[in-house]
Amino acid sequence: xxxxxxxxxxxxxxxxxxxxxxxxxxxxxxxxxxxxxxxxxxxxxxxxxxxxxxxxxxxxxxxxxxxxxxxxxxxxxxxxxxxxxxxxxxxxxxxxxxxxxxxxxxxxxxxxxxxxxxxxxxxxxxxxxxxxxxxxxxxxxxxxxxxxxxxxxxxxxxxxxxxxxxxxxxxxxxxxxxxxxxxxxxxxxxxxxxxxxxxxxxxxxxxxxxxxxxxxxxxxxxxxxxxxxxxxxxxxxxxxxxxxxxxxx
Amino acid sequence: xxxxxxxxxxxxxxxxxxxxxxxxxxxxxxxxxxxxxxxxxxxxxxxxxxxxxxxxxxxxxxxxxxxxxxxx
Amino acid sequence: xxxxxxxxxxxxxxxxxxxxxxxxxxxxxxxxxxxxxxxxxxxxxxxxxxxxxxxxxxxxxxxxxxxxxxxxxxxxxxxxxxxxxxxxxxxxxxxxxxxxxxxxxxxxxxxxxxxxxxxxxxxxxxxxxxxxxxxxxxxxxxxxxxxxxxxxxxxxxxxxxxxxxxxxxxxxxxxxxxxxxxxxxxxxxxxxxxxxxxxxxxxxxxxxxxxxxxxxxxxxxxxxxxxxxxxxxxxxxxxxxxxxxxxxxxxxxxxxxxxxxxxxxxxxxxxxxxxxxxxxxxxxxxxxxxxxxxxxxxxxxxxxxxxxxxxxxxxxxxxxxxxxxxxxxxxxxxxxxxxxxxxxxxxxxxxxx
Numbered sequence: 001x002x003x004x005x006x007x008x009x010x011x012x013x014x015x016x017x018x019x020x021x022x023x024x025x026x027x028x029x030x031x032x033x034x035x036x037x038x039x040x041x042x043x044x045x046x047x048x049x050x051x052x053x054x055x056x057x058x059x060x061x062x063x064x065x066x067x068x069x070x071x072x073x074x075x076x077x078x079x080x081x082x083x084x085x086x087x088x089x090x091x092x093x094x095x096x097x098x099x100x101x102x103x104x105x106x107x108x109x110x111x112x113x114x115x116x117x118x119x120x121x122x123x124x125x126x127x128x129x130x131x132x133x134x135x136x137x138x139x140x141x142x143x144x145x146x147x148x149x150x151x152x153x154x155x156x157x158x159x160x161x162x163x164x165x166x167x168x169x170x171x172x173x174x175x176x177x178x179x180x181x182x183x184x185x186x187x188x189x190x191x192x193x194x195x196x197x198x199x200x201x202x203x204x205x206x207x208x209x210x211x212x213x214x215x216x217x218x219x220x221x222x223x224x225x226x227x228x229x230x231x232x233x234x235x236x237x238x239x240x241x242x243x244x245x246x247x248x249x
Numbered sequence: 250x251x252x253x254x255x256x257x258x259x260x261x262x263x264x265x266x267x268x269x270x271x272x273x274x275x276x277x278x279x280x281x282x283x284x285x286x287x288x289x290x291x292x293x294x295x296x297x298x299x300x301x302x303x304x305x306x307x308x309x310x311x312x313x314x315x316x317x318x319x320x321x
Numbered sequence: 322x323x324x325x326x327x328x329x330x331x332x333x334x335x336x337x338x339x340x341x342x343x344x345x346x347x348x349x350x351x352x353x354x355x356x357x358x359x360x361x362x363x364x365x366x367x368x369x370x371x372x373x374x375x376x377x378x379x380x381x382x383x384x385x386x387x388x389x390x391x392x393x394x395x396x397x398x399x400x401x402x403x404x405x406x407x408x409x410x411x412x413x414x415x416x417x418x419x420x421x422x423x424x425x426x427x428x429x430x431x432x433x434x435x436x437x438x439x440x441x442x443x444x445x446x447x448x449x450x451x452x453x454x455x456x457x458x459x460x461x462x463x464x465x466x467x468x469x470x471x472x473x474x475x476x477x478x479x480x481x482x483x484x485x486x487x488x489x490x491x492x493x494x495x496x497x498x499x500x501x502x503x504x505x506x507x508x509x510x511x512x513x514x515x516x517x518x519x520x521x522x523x524x525x526x527x528x529x530x531x532x533x534x535x536x537x538x539x540x541x542x543x544x545x546x547x548x549x550x551x552x553x554x555x556x557x558x559x560x561x562x563x564x565x566x567x568x569x570x571x572x573x574x575x576x577x578x579x580x581x582x583x584x585x586x587x588x589x590x591x592x593x594x595x596x597x598x599x600x601x602x603x604x605x606x607x608x609x610x611x612x613x614x615x616x617x618x619x620x621x622x623x624x625x626x627x628x629x630x631x632x633x634x635x636x637x638x639x640x641x642x643x644x645x646x647x648x649x650x651x652x653x654x655x656x657x658x659x660x661x662x663x664x665x666x667x668x669x670x671x672x673x674x
């Protein structure tokens with residue numbers, strides 16, 4: 001006799017992921033899908049896909065999905081949640097989508113404390129379009145639009161979205177995690193579950209920032225990309241809970 | 250603790266994250282095979298040593314791994 | 322409902338609520354602020370949703386979300402704000418979402434001015450967003466008509482799963498006139514295609530405008546074009562005023578068409594056989610009826626509060642066999658009846674009449 005220790009969640013469709021080999025988008029998708037299934041939210045969920053590598057997520061999450069214009073997912077989610085307050089609404093966005101073109105939308109969704117959950121995948125680059133610099137690209141890092149390395153005097157210091165959004169009174173739960181090894185993957189899942197639980201309990205705006213890889217855009221192997229998160233990204237983007245309004249109650 | 254690990258072979262992209270994370274080092278990319286999408290798929294070359302920890306499955310970005318535990 | 326003296330912006334808002342619009346997302350911009358304010362006051366008590374968004378861009382995307390999940394929704398703005406919404410409107414067209422967009426137009430370009438203008442005709446009818454799409458555009462000339470076109474706009478949006486615009490000039494927004502509203506909410510069947518979070522009880526729904534496969538996208542576009550032909554067939558609207566025996570024809574829309582009617586009456590009193598053809602739907606444009614009348618006209622006189630945008634459509638309808646003259650005021654200036662009469666007579670003299 002055998003018991004199943006791990007199998008694919010019902011929260012994902014059987015459409016193969018379109019991500020590059022080793023891209024941790026796939027792990028993050030799985031965690032979100034598992035949490036939706038485990039919290040019994042999947043069948044009443046509405047996911048908002050953004051624009052970027054994860055634009056195709058409307059093919060991968062096994063629930064109702066809406067594809068939003070670049071940067072506008074939090075506004076689209078607001079429209080859905082306000083008219084369907086009993087549904088679970090989440091956005092799945094990259095850093096180009098959320099920290100750049102969609103910065104106003106995410107700030108104001110947090111500001112209004114929309115009762116939605118935002119999955120913010122930070123891989124410090126524009127992946128889909130071929131590896132351009134993003135607001136989150138690390139100082140000195142070479143991308144196709146910072147060919148000499150990001151020059152912070154000209155292109156600014158990378159934005160720390162979790163810290164920034166945690167200063168907004170309306171944000172209820174914000175945590176930054178990563179998915180570079182089984183331990184961090186488990187922690188990431190716990191964080192994602194906390195965020196969706198906050199929404200389920202109608203507590204307001206929750207966001208989980210996940211430091212993720214872009215081995216093709218960074219020009220490294222999948223394994224080295226995981227190391228790059230550990231050695232380069234985590235020091236600049238410390239993991240941890242940046243807002244937990246429920247904690248001090 | 251004995252485990253059985255299976256791969257949905259034709260969806261593996263040969264990224265190697267599972268190989269790297271297996272604590273008992275029984276996984277490798279099968280250089281003798283090319284799957285439907287053109288990659289060397291991962292597989293267990295010493296399956297009997299699997300301890301059903303599922304670390305490989307946790308790290309698989311394409312969710313191709315299923316892990317079972319053999320009950321004594 | 323009893324007749325009420327209402328400000329245009331408020332009448333538009335009330336008409337939408339009464340018709341069954343359940344979600345409004347707005348942003349302040351003169352000259353349509355009272356529309357947002359009315360929604361802020363009365364939408365919630367009518368069981369609907371009101372959100373003041375952080376920008377017009379966010380507002381149209383909230384409409385996109387509400388519509389995608391099956392709620393009849395609406396936004397409103399004025400010229401520069403409508404410019405910001407163009408991408409969202411294109412997405413609504415691509416994803417086939419019912420939504421009402423009310424534009425209360427002001428002088429442009431750029432920040433322009435806050436007084437009435439018709440300088441957004443091209444923005445509205447030619448579509449400011451990307452891709453081959455159309456948005457039905459209805460232009461009211463009175464507060465009563467604005468209220469009924471809001472209702473019609475919601476019906477057309479739901480019927481064809483398409484964004485619809487009511488293009489009112491600033492006069493309509495700010496003027497007060499008596500209006501009587503149809504009390505019955507429009508009956509639209511549910512939207513089975515909506516992504517409303519019921520994938521537990523039916524196959525999951527996806528609302529999306531991305532089609533990376535070229536044939537998928539072409540077929541999708543052909544489907545949209547067929548829809549637009551049907552809208553052209555069924556939803557074209559115009560008014561004929563004293564056209565039966567007309568030898569000259571004014572073409573004007575919106576409140577300026579009422580000023581033009583006064584000019585027509587004045588000329589008629591002087592024995593000139595002149596009439597007015599007033600497009601009510603700017604898209605689909607009434608090409609055919611204008612073409613039919615133009616054959617019998619000595620000349621056609623287009624009057625707009627712009628440099629002449631509808632003028633182009635009139636010329637398309639008429640062709641080259643009848644002269645088409647134009648008179649326009651801009652910046653928020655509005656021509657007066659006698660001003661039009663004087664301009665009209667200049668062209669008569671040229672004809673030796």
